[in-house]
Amino acid sequence: MSARTLPLLFLNLGGEMLYILDQRLRAQSIPGEKARKDEWTDVDRKRVMNDIITTMFNKKFMEELFKPQELYSKKALRTVYDRLAHASIMRLNQASMDKLYDLMTMAFKYQVLLCPRPKDILLVTFNHLDAIKDFICDAPGILNQVDETFRQLIEMYGSLSAGEFQLIRQTLLIFFQDMHIRVSIFLKDKVQNSNGRFVLPISGPVPWGTEVPGLIRMFNCKGDEVKRTEFTTGGNYVTPQREGSFELYGDRVLKLGTNMYSVSRPAETHTSGSSKTLASSAKENIVPNPLAKEELNFLARLLGGLEIKKPGGSETGFRLNLFTTDEEEEYAPAGSGLGQAALTRPEELSYKVVNIEATEEPARRAELERILGDLEVAEPCAESCGKGEDLLALMDGL
Amino acid sequence: MYRREKSIALRSSSSALYNNLSVLRPPHKPVACLGAVHGPTVTVVSAGGDAAGCAQRQLQARAGGGASLVTQAAWCVLPARILLVLTCQKGIQMYESDGSIMVYWHALDVAEHPPAQAVFARGISAAGERFICVGMSSGMVLVFDIPPKGTNITVSEVLKEHQTPTDIAAELGRAPDGAGDLVTADDAGMLCVWSSGEEFSLLNRIPAFGWTCSSVRLWNGIIAAGYGNGQIRLYEAATGSLRAQVGAHARWIYALDLAPATGKLLSGAEDSFVHVWKLSRSPDTDDVEIEHCHAECVTDTQICGACFCDPEGNSFAVTGYDLSEIFCYSQV
Numbered sequence: 001m002s003a004r005t006l007p008l009l010f011l012n013l014g015g016e017m018l019y020i021l022d023q024r025l026r027a028q029s030i031p032g033e034k035a036r037k038d039e040w041t042d043v044d045r046k047r048v049m050n051d052i053i054t055t056m057f058n059k060k061f062m063e064e065l066f067k068p069q070e071l072y073s074k075k076a077l078r079t080v081y082d083r084l085a086h087a088s089i090m091r092l093n094q095a096s097m098d099k100l101y102d103l104m105t106m107a108f109k110y111q112v113l114l115c116p117r118p119k120d121i122l123l124v125t126f127n128h129l130d131a132i133k134d135f136i137c138d139a140p141g142i143l144n145q146v147d148e149t150f151r152q153l154i155e156m157y158g159s160l161s162a163g164e165f166q167l168i169r170q171t172l173l174i175f176f177q178d179m180h181i182r183v184s185i186f187l188k189d190k191v192q193n194s195n196g197r198f199v200l201p202i203s204g205p206v207p208w209g210t211e212v213p214g215l216i217r218m219f220n221c222k223g224d225e226v227k228r229t230e231f232t233t234g235g236n237y238v239t240p241q242r243e244g245s246f247e248l249y250g251d252r253v254l255k256l257g258t259n260m261y262s263v264s265r266p267a268e269t270h271t272s273g274s275s276k277t278l279a280s281s282a283k284e285n286i287v288p289n290p291l292a293k294e295e296l297n298f299l300a301r302l303l304g305g306l307e308i309k310k311p312g313g314s315e316t317g318f319r320l321n322l323f324t325t326d327e328e329e330e331y332a333p334a335g336s337g338l339g340q341a342a343l344t345r346p347e348e349l350s351y352k353v354v355n356i357e358a359t360e361e362p363a364r365r366a367e368l369e370r371i372l373g374d375l376e377v378a379e380p381c382a383e384s385c386g387k388g389e390d391l392l393a394l395m396d397g398l
Numbered sequence: 399m400y401r402r403e404k405s406i407a408l409r410s411s412s413s414a415l416y417n418n419l420s421v422l423r424p425p426h427k428p429v430a431c432l433g434a435v436h437g438p439t440v441t442v443v444s445a446g447g448d449a450a451g452c453a454q455r456q457l458q459a460r461a462g463g464g465a466s467l468v469t470q471a472a473w474c475v476l477p478a479r480i481l482l483v484l485t486c487q488k489g490i491q492m493y494e495s496d497g498s499i500m501v502y503w504h505a506l507d508v509a510e511h512p513p514a515q516a517v518f519a520r521g522i523s524a525a526g527e528r529f530i531c532v533g534m535s536s537g538m539v540l541v542f543d544i545p546p547k548g549t550n551i552t553v554s555e556v557l558k559e560h561q562t563p564t565d566i567a568a569e570l571g572r573a574p575d576g577a578g579d580l581v582t583a584d585d586a587g588m589l590c591v592w593s594s595g596e597e598f599s600l601l602n603r604i605p606a607f608g609w610t611c612s613s614v615r616l617w618n619g620i621i622a623a624g625y626g627n628g629q630i631r632l633y634e635a636a637t638g639s640l641r642a643q644v645g646a647h648a649r650w651i652y653a654l655d656l657a658p659a660t661g662k663l664l665s666g667a668e669d670s671f672v673h674v675w676k677l678s679r680s681p682d683t684d685d686v687e688i689e690h691c692h693a694e695c696v697t698d699t700q701i702c703g704a705c706f707c708d709p710e711g712n713s714f715a716v717t718g719y720d721l722s723e724i725f726c727y728s729q730v
Contacts, residue, residue: 001467001487002516068514113700113719116649118626162626163562163585163610166650167516173414174437174467177720193698197720200670200698206648209608210627213645220685221639231690234671237648 001171002164003068004156008125009077009172010065011149012111012257014056015128016104017081021090022049022135023261044089049135050142051088057145066152071175102181109176110186110198111256116207116240118165120254121172122157123244126150127257150248158246185260205240212237399730400674400692400714406443406724409454410436412702413467414719416520416564416612417653419703420472421715422495424480429707431473431496432724433482434717438465440484442497443724445707455497459486467518474524475570478546483530485519490532490540492551502542502551506534523566525580526594529554533563539582541598555598560584568594569616572658577619577636578602583611589623591635602638613654615663620677620686622663624651630665632677632686641686646673653704657711662691664714666704670696672716672727696725 025045032041055061072080078101085092085100092100111124129150136142157165180196191199206212213235218227244253412418412434422431429445440457459466466487473495474481480495492502508517521533530542543554562585573579578591578601587606593599609626616622620641621633628647633640647667655664656677663675674692679685699718707713713728 001469001518003514118650161586161610162608163564166610166612166626170414173719177413177437178411180720197698200700202648202670202695206628210648211629211645213628213648215645216642216688216690217644218642218685218687219640220683221634221637221641223639226685227687229689232693233648233673234693234695235648235669 001070001174002167003070004160004164005071005168005171005175006069007065007153007156008121008168009071009108009175010080011125011153012108012128013077013081013104014084015125015132015257016107017085017100018049018052018132018135019259019261020100020103021052021085023259025049025090048088048090050139052084053132053136054142054145055087056084057142057149059145059148062149062152066156071171074175103183105176105179106181106183106186107260109179110191112169112172112176113198114200115169115254115256116205117162117209118169119160119162120207120244120256121165121169122153122246123252123254124257125153126244126246127252127254129153130252131259147248154246154248202234203236204238206237208240208243212239400694400727401730403713403726403728405726406432406445406715408434408436408441408443408717408722408724409456410439410441411720411722412717413437414652414700414702415469417470417472417703419653419705419715419717419724421705421707422473422475422480422482423707423709424475432705432715433471433473433497434703434724435468435471438467438486440468440471440497442482444496457484457491457493457497459484459488459491469518469520470522472522474522474530476524476530476544477527477570479544481530481544483522483532485522485532487516487518490519492530492542501549504532504540504542504553521563521566521582523568523580524570525566525568525592525598526570529594531557531566531568531580531582533560533566533582533584535562537561537563537584539563539566557582557590557592557598557600559590559600559603560588561586564610564612565614567614567616567621569618572618573616573635574619577634579616581614581616581621581635583614583623585610587611587625589614589621589633589638591621591638602635604633604638610650612651615654615656617656617658617661617663617677618679620679622654622656622677624654624665624667626650628667628669630654630663630675630688632688634686642688644675644688646675647671649700652700652702655705655714657706657709659709660711662706662711663688664704664706664711666701666716668700670699670701670718672696672701672704672714674711674714694727 025040025048028040029042029045030039032043035041081101082097085097112121115121115124129146133143133146182196183192186192193199213233214230216229217225220226242253245251413436415435418435420433421429424430431442431444433440433442438459442455444453459468468484468486470485472483474483482493482495482497484491489506490504491500493500506517506519516535518535519532523531525531528544530544531539533539537558537560539557540553541555543552560582563582564585565583568580578593580592580594582590587609589604589611590600591602593601611623611625613624614621616635619635621635623631628649628651630644630646631640632642646665647669649668651665651667653666661677663677666672672694676689676691678687680687696716696718699721701716702719703717705715707715716725
C-alpha cells in the first residue's frame, strides 16, 4: 500500500504521546522552590518535553522517516516509541508504556477514522505540530527543527491527489484494524461505544468541496437539465464554513488532532479492560514484515538497554502517578460524565488503571547525555544496512 | 422497505478497501459464496448454512515470497467457468470458484517501479465471453484469456489509458449494440468505455473532475459511477454523456452494485449509509431516470462493501471497516 504513510503515522502518534506526557507531568508538578529533591518540578517537565521533541525531530531521523517505505510492524513501531519516551530523564515501566501506547494509538485511530476527507489527515498532523511548537516556544533551536519537518510535510504531501491520500488513509486503517481498546475520555465524551468501536456522526458539515446529499439532477442527451428531485438521506448535514489552512501557519479549522487533554480535565487518561491482551490479540501479521530478523535483534538489544534500574545508594528516585488512580473516580462530582460512565459500566469492563513510574537517575542522565553527544558525530551506516534498519538503528543510537 | 436479517459472522474483520465484498451469484442459482478481505487474507463464506454451519475458508496472498496485503477479491462469472480472483501487492491470483485450488498466479514486477510508487493490483471483472480484466497500480489493465478449463491462462492484451485503476465493470451479453460492454475507472476519476472482443477497442473517455471514482457498474448501456465526493453519476455508455448527477452520500463512496434483472442500484459509503436506487429509461424520450428507494443507516460503520444477493435486488449484504460480520437485508 502507500509508501508515504510512515511520516504521518510517526508524527501523529508522537504528538499524542507528548499531549499525554505534558498533561500528566503538569498535573503532578510541584512549584520549584517547594519541591524536595525527589519531586517533579516545571523545570523537569520542560526538560522532558524538550528532550523528547529534540529526539523526535532529529534531522537524520527525519531524513530516514521521509524515505518512501512500507510501514513497520506494530511491534517495531512500538519499540521506536519506547525509545522516544526514554529520551530524557523520565523512566516508564512496561505497564505504563503499554498504556501510554494504547492511548496514543486509539486517539490517532479515531482521528484517521473521523477525518472528513482523506486529505484532512494532513490537517490532523498540522494540529499536532502546531501544539508541539507551543510546547517548545521558548527553545528556538528545536522550533527550527519542527518547522523544517513542517516544510518537508508540505513539500511531500502538498501536491498529492485525493486518491493518493485515500490510499494512505486505508494503509493507516489496516494498521489500526482490530484494535478496540476502550478509552475513558472517549467513552465519557460518547464518541466511543462500550464495545470499543467509535461513534460515527450522521450530522454536521460535509467534507470541504462536497455538497450536502439529497439532490438528484437529470439531463437529456444534449446535456440540458430536465428534471430535479430531492430525497431524504437519513442524515442531517450542513455545508462546511471554510477549509483549514495547509500553510506553515494558519487556522486548521478541523479540531481532530488538537490537544484533548488538559489540567482542567484531569480524569481522562484511562484505558480499560486488559489492554495488553486486546492489543496482542490484534493480528500481528497485518503488515508485511521483511525486517523480522533485524527487529528481533533490535528488541534483544533493547531489553538490555531499557531495563529499569532500581534507584539506590546516592541516586534519588521516586514514583510518580502519571496516570491517576482510583481517587478521581471517587471524587468525580455526582452527575458528571465520568460518574455516569462509572455507573453504566458493565462489571466485566471494569477499569484497570496503570501508573507510570517515573524515576530520576543522575548516572543514567549522564550516560544519555554522552550518547546524545556522540550522535552528533556518528554517521549511520547507510550503505551496509537496509532502509528500515537505518531508521531503527538511528533511533537506537539516540 | 428492507429489513435487517441474521448476519453472517466472519472469522476476521473487513479492511477499508473499495468494493470489499463480493457475492457469487451463479446464473439461475441462489447465492453460493460471499468473500471479504482482511489485511493479507480473504475470507470465503459459503451461503445457505445456518450460522454454525457456514463453512469458511481463508485464502492467504502468500505466493511470491512473504505475506502481502490483499486489495480486492471478486468472483468472475464467465459462460464456461467461474473463477475467484485476488489482487494484492505482489500480484494476481486466480482460484477455482470455491477457493480450493489456485489455477494461476501473475507476479507484479516490483523492481521496475520508482520507490515512492505503491505497487499493487486492483479492479477485477469478467469481460466478454472468455476474458478477465485486472487493473494495476502502474495504470495498465491486463486482459487475461481464460480457457474453459485448465491452467493455460495468458495475458492477451494490455490496455493503457489510466493512471491507477480502482474498479472495472462489465455487462456480459446484455449491453445494447454499440454501447460498449466494459468500463474501467481510476483514482483520478477518469472512466474509459471499451468494447470487448478479440481485440478490445476504446469507445469513450469520460474525463475526471477531481474526485476518485472508487466503484463503477454497467447496466443496460448506462454507467453508474460512485465518487469520493459522495456523488453517483450516470453516463450513457455509448456516448459518454452525463445523464444524472446524484448527491448520494456525505462521505466517500466505497461500493456500488446493480441488480441486472431490475436496474436497482446499491451504494455504500463511509457515511455509514447504504442507499437503494432504481434506474430506468423513459420509454418516450429514452432519458435515463433514477429514483431513491431506500436509505439504511448501518450505525457506526464505515461501509466498505455492498452487494445485491439476487438478480432482482430483493436482498443485499454489507461489510464495514473493522467489523467481523456481514450484515444482510431483505425486502419486506
